[in-house]
Amino acid sequence: MDFNSDVYIKRLARYYRRLVHLRQYGVLRVSSEELATHIKISPSQVRTxxxxxxxxxxxxGYRINNLIAELEKLLGVDKRNNMILVGVGKLGQALLTYNGFSKYSFNFMAAFDINPQLQGETFGMLLEPVKSIKELPYYLATHKVSIAALAVDPESVQSVVDILVAGGVKGIWNFAPRFPEVPDGVVIENVHIQESLLKLSFRLEESRVENNLTN
Amino acid sequence: MDFNSDVYIKRLARYYRRLVHLRQYGVLRVSSEELATHIKISPSQVRTxxxxxxxxxxxxGYRINNLIAELEKLLGVDKRNNMILVGVGKLGQALLTYNGFSKYSFNFMAAFDINPQLQGETFGMLLEPVKSIKELPYYLATHKVSIAALAVDPESVQSVVDILVAGGVKGIWNFAPRFPEVPDGVVIENVHIQESLLKLSFRLEESRVENNLTN
Structure with missing residues (x-):
């Protein structure tokens, strides 16, 4: 995937999020200007x-329902996307209780952890109680899983990814600050939390210099 | 900030993270080829x-200590960066217990929540117990805060940002799925969790089509 398409997808995701929001308020049509203002890009970029x-x-303007339908096909959210979670620490629990995924048809079907104290607990949207990580291979053999979210310790990332890949999972959403290797045909999206903080810090430093502020 | 510099900062952040990692293992020098392989870009890009x-x-190769010192200046992590957290739900707790920030000199000094049941609790690296959100303006008036991390409900984002801006905070790290307005001179970094999931979904869909798989 080249860089431009990455930026393009980001914009599509923003249009989609905005349109879903507008539809919730009963809005039927939207102009390129309205979308552009909200997303902070030019109306001509929106039209293109x-x-x-x-x-x-x-x-x-555009019919919101038509746009949403086309974006859903393209973004792959027009069918129910079965997700599982591996790692049910604080971050994993935050993901389970975050209610912003199901409106895009993403749902956590099961969650796995190595810690026996978490096994049997339920959190947020999770239907089944947390399972032992030992049950993961059998679960993958008997269920269709589109995406596995990973919120495990950095040390465990690669070994968990190996189990997931062996079990046929094609999409990995990694929150751990270590980036595992995956074979061709498996798509991985790393969430760079530290990097985001470093970017903010850099931009702050730059802004301080511009404004001649001393720390 | 234009798009290229955003990508440039990302690469700098990756060099920095890798170099800190190598230094922990006692490595003194590194070649552009080694950095390039790890970060998956060309050695000539690294040298540039x-x-x-x-x-x-x-x-x-390069002396790791020299590189780290220069990157720290540029990234603004050569001094202790005081952070606070607003919103101590699951995600906020995950941020407090995540130990990947302090090695870059970022530390959570205080945390605030609206929920009285969380007030007085301590989590992870947090030194002081969680405070009431009502104490935030006084805290900002009496402490130097570089960055405020936000892990509050979408409905509360703007009002909390307004308090932070009024209190002189220049850097906002927003984890909520709503993107607040900030005045000039305030830098905001939004962490797009939903967008990351939509990107993954899109790339999966694209990969499915390429591989002629049916779902």
Whole structure:
């Protein structure tokens, strides 16, 4: 995936999120200007992006339902996406109780942890209680899993990924601050929490220099 | 900040993280090839980036200590960065117990929540017990805070940001899925958790199509 398409997907994800939000409030149509203002890009960029989806403007703006349907196909959220979670520490629990995923058809079906004290507990949207990590291979053999979210210790990332890959999981969403190797055909998305903090720090430093502030 | 510099900072953050890791293992020097392999970019890109820092290669590769010192200046992590946290739910607790920040000189000095049941609790690296959100303005008036991490409900983001900005905070690290407005001179970094999931989903869908798999 080249860099531009990564940026393009980001914009599509923002359009999608905004449109879902507007639909919740009963809005039926939206103009490129409205989307552009909210997302802080130019209206012409919005029109270029959306014309690639094959959805045109008619009368006043775009039909929100049509746009959402096309974006869902493209983003792969038009079917229920079964997720599992491995690692049910604080971060894993935060993911389970975060209610922003199910509206995009992503749902946590099961969660696994090595800690016996967590096994049998339930959190947030999770239907089944937390299972032992030992049950993971059997679970993967008997269930269709689209995406596995990883919130384990850095030391365990690679070994857990190896189990997931062996079990046929094609999508890995990694929150641990170590980036595992995956074979071709497996897609991994690393969430760079430390990097985000370093970016913020850099931009603060830059802004301080610009404003001639001393710390 | 233009797009290229954003990508440049990401690479600097990756060099920095890798170098800190190598130093922990007692490594003194590193070649552009080694850094390039780990970060999955070309050695010539590494050399271009690092030459901008004014650190050259001598003998076998770069001196790790010199590189780290220059990167720390640039990334703004050469001084202790006082952070506070607002919102001590599961995600906030995960941030407090995550031990990957202090090695970059970032430390949570205090945490605030609206929930009285959390007030007085301590988590992870946090020295002082969780305070009431009502104490936030007074705290900001009496302490130097570089960065405020936000892990509050989407509905509360803007009002908390307004308190932080009024209290002189210049750096905001937002984990909530709503992106607040900030005045000029305040730097905000939004962590896009939903967007990361949508990106993964898109790339999975793309990979499925390429591999002619049906779901």
């Amino acid at each position: 992006d959306l014309s690639k989806l094959g959805v045109g403007q008619s009368g006043y | 980036d690092l030459s901008k820092l004014g650190v050259g290669q001598s003998g076998y």
